[in-house]
Each structure stands twice: as C-alpha cells, then as structure tokens.
Amino acid sequence: MTTLEPFPERIYVTRPVFPTIEEVTEKLRDIWAAKWLTNNGPQHTMLEHELTDALKVPYLSLFNNGTIALIVACQSLRLSGEVITTPFTFAATPHVLSWNNIAPIFCDIDAATMNIDADKIESMITPHTTAILAVHVFGTPCDVVKIQEVADRYGLRVIYDAAHAFGVEIGGRGIGTFGDISMFSFHATKLYHTVEGGALTHGDEHLKQRIDLLKNFGIKNEDEVVMPGINGKLNEISAAVGRIMLGYVEDERQKRIRLHAVYNEELAEVDGLTLMPPCAPDVKLNYQYYVIRIDEKIFGRSRDFVYDELRKYNVFARKYFHPLCSEFTCYRQLNSASPANLPVANVVGQQVLSMPMYGGLSEDDVRKICAILKSFKG
Numbered sequence: 001m002t003t004l005e006p007f008p009e010r011i012y013v014t015r016p017v018f019p020t021i022e023e024v025t026e027k028l029r030d031i032w033a034a035k036w037l038t039n040n041g042p043q044h045t046m047l048e049h050e051l052t053d054a055l056k057v058p059y060l061s062l063f064n065n066g067t068i069a070l071i072v073a074c075q076s077l078r079l080s081g082e083v084i085t086t087p088f089t090f091a092a093t094p095h096v097l098s099w100n101n102i103a104p105i106f107c108d109i110d111a112a113t114m115n116i117d118a119d120k121i122e123s124m125i126t127p128h129t130t131a132i133l134a135v136h137v138f139g140t141p142c143d144v145v146k147i148q149e150v151a152d153r154y155g156l157r158v159i160y161d162a163a164h165a166f167g168v169e170i171g172g173r174g175i176g177t178f179g180d181i182s183m184f185s186f187h188a189t190k191l192y193h194t195v196e197g198g199a200l201t202h203g204d205e206h207l208k209q210r211i212d213l214l215k216n217f218g219i220k221n222e223d224e225v226v227m228p229g230i231n232g233k234l235n236e237i238s239a240a241v242g243r244i245m246l247g248y249v250e251d252e253r254q255k256r257i258r259l260h261a262v263y264n265e266e267l268a269e270v271d272g273l274t275l276m277p278p279c280a281p282d283v284k285l286n287y288q289y290y291v292i293r294i295d296e297k298i299f300g301r302s303r304d305f306v307y308d309e310l311r312k313y314n315v316f317a318r319k320y321f322h323p324l325c326s327e328f329t330c331y332r333q334l335n336s337a338s339p340a341n342l343p344v345a346n347v348v349g350q351q352v353l354s355m356p357m358y359g360g361l362s363e364d365d366v367r368k369i370c371a372i373l374k375s376f377k378g
C-alpha cells in the first residue's frame with residue numbers, strides 16, 4: 001500500500017551509475033603499470049575501438065567532454081555564418097555555435113517528439129546558412145530522412161547533438177551514422193559515462209584525421225603544428241572507467257525500460273498529462289529519461305506548481321528544457337528567438353518536467369512518485 005508521506009531521502013532526477021571500486025582499482029593498476037596517464041594511451045585506444053563497435057559507427061574520436069567535441073565538429077567542417085538549431089536543448093548546443101563565431105538560428109520544434117521540426121527548417125535558411133545542428137532530444141531520434149533531404153537540397157552540412165542518444169538505433173543502424181557528424185556526451189549523469197567525456201562519430205577517414213588533429217592542439221608531429229587545435233583529449237582514467245561502464249549499460253537500460261513501463265501504466269489515464277512518444281517499430285531507444293508534459297488547463301495545476309509540490313515530498317524533478325535557449329539573455333535579441341517564431345517550443349518549455357529515472361529506483365518508488373503527482377490534480 002503506497003502512502004503519501006515524503007520520501008525519507010531526496011530522490012533526484014538521476015543518479016550516476018557507479019562501477020565497483022574493485023573494477024576501477026584493477027584498471028588503475030593497469031594504468032600505473034603502463035605509466036601512461038593521457039595523450040592517446042592504451043585505455044583510450046581500446047575504448048575507441050570498443051565504442052566504435054558498440055555504437056555501430058565507422059569512425060569515432062573520443063573527447064574530454066561533449067561540448068568540446070561539438071566545438072571541434074563545427075571546426076572540422078569549417079562551418080561559418082548561420083547554423084539552424086533548436087531552442088529546446090541544453091545550453092551547450094547553441095553555445096558551441098557562438099564559440100565558433102556562428103549565429104544560432106532557432107527553428108521551432110515538433111510537438112510530439114520535441115525535436116527540431118524538419119518541416120520548418122527550410123523557411124529558416126538564408127544565403128548565410130551553412131549547416132543544421134539538430135538534437136535527438138531525450139534520445140528520441142530526429143526525422144533524419146527529412147533533415148538530410150533539406151540539407152542536400154541546399155548544400156548544407158548536418159551535425160547531430162546525440163548527447164542523449166547513446167545506443168539508439170534506427171533500423172539496426174547506429175544513430176551516430178546519420179548526418180555528417182554526431183556528438184555523444186559521456187557525462188556522469190548520462191546512461192553511459194566516462195565520468196566526463198564525449199565522442200564524435202562519422203563516416204569519413206579523412207575527417208577522423210582532421211578531428212584527431214583538432215583535439216590535440218593541431219599537433220601533427222614533433223616538428224609540425226598544422227592547425228589551431230584545442231585540448232579535447234580524454235585521459236586514461238576516464239577511458240578505463242568508460243571501458244568498465246560498457247559492461248553496465250545494457251543492464252541499466254533494462255532497469256529503465258521497466259521503470260518507463262511503470263510510469264506509463266500509472267500515468268496513461270491521467271487527463272492533462274502527455275507522456276513520451278511511443279517507440280517507432282524500427283527504433284531502438286535507450287530509455288534514459290522519462291519526461292512528461294503538463295497541460296495546466298486540463299490537469300488543473302501548472303508544471304511549476306507540480307515541480308514545487310514534488311519537492312515537498314523530496315522528489316526533485318527537473319524542468320528540462322526550461323528556459324528555452326531562445327530565452328537566454330545572450331540569445332533573446334535574435335530575430336529567430338522571438339516567441340512568434342517558436343510557438344510550439346514556448347508551450348512545451350512551460351509544460352515539460354523530467355521525472356526521476358535511474359536504475360537504482362524501485363518500481364514501488366516510481367508508483368509512489370506517480371501517486372503523489374496524481375494527488376495534485378486540480
């Protein structure tokens with residue numbers, strides 16, 4: 001019998017998956033024996049190969065985080081001018097454009113997937129547009145076919161921010177094989193992590209050479225520095241943790257699949273709640289997040305009310321992604337940031353709530369969270 005007492009301890013939106021201390025110690029011994037801490041060491045080399053297989057991609061370059069990886073992706077394709085992106089994403093997405101002196105141009109999102117609306121991209125293209133930077137938000141794939149069609153018609157590059165999409169596949173194809181380049185984040189809060197880390201994936205050997213130079217200061221050899229690169233290298237300790245975590249990711253995914261089912265079962269009939277879109281038959285999802293939308297007019301309570309009240313029960317949901325990137329002080333003066341250009345994103349941003357989702361939660365925890373949520377209905 002569930003009671004509506006507050007949880008005894010705080011329930012956060014997620015909790016990192018920890019490998020055992022013994023596994024880490026064993027790998028640390030290998031690193032100490034090799035006397036190699038960073039700069040393309042043996043753990044790094046092995047992890048690159050293992051992730052190339054796991055993500056079903058032709059080429060992969062590891063990075064010290066996803067943001068630097070995305071900055072390098074823009075550099076490697078020599079993007080400039082304007083890049084069309086989504087306002088419904090983490091701050092890093094438009095910021096990497098700014099760090100490349102590129103103007104982010106915000107395009108509205110699709111109400112069902114919350115991803116960039118592929119049908120609206122064309123209307124945002126100008127003579128200055130060089131690329132589309134789309135995000136597989138919460139691991140739900142973008143409309144990769146339509147996006148590629150638009151890009152091909154206008155000669156644009158396509159970069160995917162796949163920070164949330166580890167292991168996602170469309171028709172058995174790794175999500176990182178779509179577009180010119182995809183970026184994965186291996187931050188501690190992600191389904192799969194290297195503590196901090198990230199990767200770029202793509203299908204071109206020459207691009208890999210260029211990306212690997214860019215992530216190592218542009219240093220070609222002891223005598224030649226051939227481009228203004230940056231320090232994007234993943235260290236050996238993070239790479240070793242990443243190798244261990246590959247053994248955890250499917251188990252964590254299975255636990256989250258079960259928790260998703262409990263949320264769906266408990267919340268499906270609640271008027272005013274929109275749940276995550278169902279999985280398309282040819283798509284393999286990773287179930288990393290569980291996100292709901294609350295329509296105040298029907299549910300009788302606003303998202304902000306629910307967020308505040310949940311905290312009184314020690315449930316710390318998060319308003320991902322609110323505020324929209326188009327509402328940040330550094331972007332709101334852009335023409336494309338006006339609410340009139342982004343009607344769907346502005347509604348979704350007011351309704352969305354990321355619920356606790358991690359393998360360490362029990363099914364009873366989720367049932368209780370849902371009971372608390374339902375008790376707020378006005």
Ligand SMILES: Cc1ncc(COP(=O)(O)O)c(C=O)c1O
Nearest residue numbers: 065066067090092163185186187
């Ligand atoms: C959509 C999105 N893009 C980019 C990033 C940045 O990745 P990182 O934290 O690895 O730099 C994140 C990070 O959490 C993200 O959620």
